[in-house]
Amino acid sequence: MLVFDALLAGALIWLAWQATHTPGLFRSVISFIVFGLLMALAWVRLEAPDIALAEAAIGAGATGALLLSALGRLAVTHEAGTPWQERPDLYFWIPAGAALLGLLTLAAWALPTPGLGDDVRRVLPDSGVANPVTAVLLNIRAFDTLLEIGVLLLATIAIWSLGRMPMPSAPAVRSPALTALGRVLFPMFVLVSAYLLWRGSHAPGGAFPAGAVVGAGGILSILAGAQPWLTGGVRGPWRILLSLGFATMLAVAWGVMALGQPFFAYPPGLAGLIVLVLELAAGLSIAMSLVALYLAGQPPDHWGPEAARR
Amino acid sequence: MIQPESLVVLLVGLPLLGAILTFVYPRAATAVTAACAAGMLGAASGVAYAVMVGGGWSQDLGGWAPPLGIGWQVDGLSASLLLLTAIVGSAGAAHRAVEGLDQPFFWPLWLFLWGALNALFLGADLFNLYVALEVLALAAVALIAMAGGGALPAAWRYLLASLLGSTVYLMGVALLYGRYGALDLGLIAGALEPDLPSALGAGLICLGLLLKAAVFPLHFWLPSAHGRAPTVVSAALSALVVAAAWYLLVRLWFGPFAGLQGPGPDWLFGLIGTGAMLWGGLLALVQRRLKMLIAYSTVSQLGFGLLVIPLAVGAGAESAWRGAVVLVLAHGLAKAGLFLAAGSIARAHGHDRLDALGGMGAGVVLPWLALVLAGASLIGLPPSGGFLGKWWMLQGALAAGGWVWVAAILLGTLLTAVYVFRMLSVVIRPAAPVPPAGGGGLPGALPAFVLALLALGLGLAAPVLEHLLSGDAMTGGPA
Amino acid sequence: MSLANAIGLLCVLLGMPFFFLGTLGLLRFPDAYTRLHALAKTDNVGLGLVCLGLAILSGSLAIGLKLFLIWVLMLIASATGAGLIGRTALARGMKPWGL
């Protein structure tokens, strides 16, 4: 397997270089998407299936779609500048980079990596779930997750505050196969996502990949020509749904205080249920947020023909 | 009697709740924000009072003790900054509400910014601080971009600098976690040894924070972002967001990284601080726009705050430490006042070019008054907070025999005085006719005036401040 | 080694050449249309054989079903993708090789 690791590492480095340094924006974006794909393999090799799942759903799927559609919306895709080979600042960068790399490697060499594996294992029975990663995410370090869901909501608000969504300059290709794809696949997305959510309590899975899968399904349906149901105005439930995960987490964090518990401390016995509720709400909001992020701006109040033509 | 622990929960929960409400029901935004501001002022005062009475404390979130769980810590430093945030946040909100600009999504973003700041001032967990930093950065970027047009490139630069800073910070966190298996500040402080991984980790964390704090020579993104953002946003960014990065730097340096202190880093930080003070001051001197002048002054004033690192060791440490904190507080109040006043003036005149502004006259009396008072605090005229801070810092420096830093502080003060006088020289010009539709009159400038008064009066609160900050001096954590 | 295992392994093994040939086609074929063709073989047959082989190896119905689902999904993706790319390329006036 050492050969596998070395090969993977080599490919990742090459792809990262392609993504950041070689001319041709499209080539870079594709390189980055493949980079995400191979990162999923790296996570597997590092025994982190949860992250592999998230990377497959978010990294390879959603980020790829975000990048590609942004690339399509850019007015200018040509690049200026001298080829990097001719840049004089390389005389600074090569030694500096080598020094940084050397320091990092030396430091990594010296790390004893104590880790908290034992501690997590010890408290796992109290956390209400059997998957340690889910336990850490939604119970032990739930405040991190609260802020993280907050970041998703905040990103949506930030993007909406930039203005109306920029319409793609050309409509998506009309193809009967594509429409069919949207119709056939969307139930599949929901199904797989429900399965991941259910698995999350005892095996890799949970709200994040599940939400990301549904979100990706939503993006795919939009691309397949489905009328996006997400509207921008305050009418309709969308703002509530977008903030549902965040609001639920906040409500739980405070709600337990009514039961005499400290902030965010789940009452014993209820932990499993609370985690499940949080996962459902968070998953829903993650899915909605990904679609909203993909639209890259505030959607129109009504998706009429005039909105599509604009 | 309300537990101070629940007040702390309120400080983080309330703005986040408000952010949701103002997003879902924009109609009620002003009312919700007002309620949040009132609640936060009360909670922050309560927390500060609790610290004064009983000293600082730390609390675990979710009943999980570190190293597994996330902790919060409250001490004089964090309490005073929480209070500053509540004051500046409320004043900014009031200014905005009076201004009557109806931009969609301003309020949720503002409240997110506020909540992230509070979470930062409370956090005692390296990774949790990272997430809070990201929330802060995203909210700030969106708020800057609200000015549209020329603010977009500024927002972009800010976003990139901020993301780079937090990623570098996270790399440092990863190293420290690999070394000590803990993310909690207190646990790392207890275990720290000066070896390569710790030094590299701490170095990366400091580098990331220096970038976020726009410390010279990493300040390239700050002036345009602060100068072009909407007025209230400039105020919050200059008074609070930069202070948050400074706070984190100081908190970490005197807390977990205390084992790495030595003459080398001390001199490095001191020189950076001096450089920021002089360079920022010189550039502020040559600016042509009022808001840009104030923005560059932030770079310069931050240099004073950074001098705490070489000064707060050895003899006179406690005095220098107190002085630096008070200086940052006074700067926050004064700078927010300056920006709000400048915003009112710019609105009245329709521009903020220094050479074309008219003097104090009908319609712009209050803003100019606020500008004068806040400027006095910035220079450090007694009895302002700026005076008290510099006084304490100089005392500390003299006690330690740090003549270089004494000279640096005096030189920096001189520069500050020069650029503040350049700004204020406009006052004595003949009053220019203000277009009647300008609307920058009394109500909009009232928050600026209050802030300036507070900055000026802060020096009178010396005994209170001394008491508040004495419990946790230098330990970086609850005693 | 049981017979079922041998058959499963054989299927996996048989699937492999399609991947290598697919890459070969990707590299050596002259234009996007012909490369599309090479790719389709990999997705349909190669993946199908591997999934079949692994399903036999696992001997579990649940895993077999999951593998089948994966294969079907990849089929749909590859068919639509190929159709879309081909159609759009033609519509944009990209000339097929040899015409």
Add this chain to the structure above:
Amino acid sequence: MIYLVLAGVLFVIGLHGLFVARHLLRKILSLNVLSAAVFLFLVALARQAEPLDSVPHAIVLTGIVVSVSTTAVALALLVRLSRPRGNNAAPAGKESR
């Protein structure tokens, strides 16, 4: 160990790319490579711990979501920047009710 070194190399590549890249989209890619390097470093550390450490996994999951969000905001801003006088230059106007 090989992954720790890989993380270091990716970190340097991302850092360099961020500074020298001309096109802004490429800066976003560089930032993503940079954060991927940090995540890789964390998980590689978790792999070396005994027993396997779940905390970095959770941290990285959080980090991935945060990085997607920031990437999305950066991309939206970038699209606005590249079309200065498009149909949506300045975010103004009344809140839609």
Add this chain to the structure above:
Amino acid sequence: MTEFLSILVLLLLANIVVGLARVLRGPSAADRMLAAEMFSTSAVVILLLLAFILDAPALLDVALVLALLAALAVVTFVGRAWSELEIRDGDGTGGDREP
């Protein structure tokens, strides 16, 4: 048997690495996209094989998600990106200003 499957995994990864040449060479955007699609199929197979080698059924789920999202990238590409990029030979190394 695990050793045998491991060798197959290694070969598949090598296959991807060789295929990267198509991403490098292009010439058209569609070619690069095709190569990426090919990689996602290969990655799915690698994950399937690894699931058996490491006896980690969770990896099947990862493969499932990858298979499900395989269509997303290519559909986005055709629908949103390609129309703007045109089908141009080589790379955009022209001298336009940066945005």
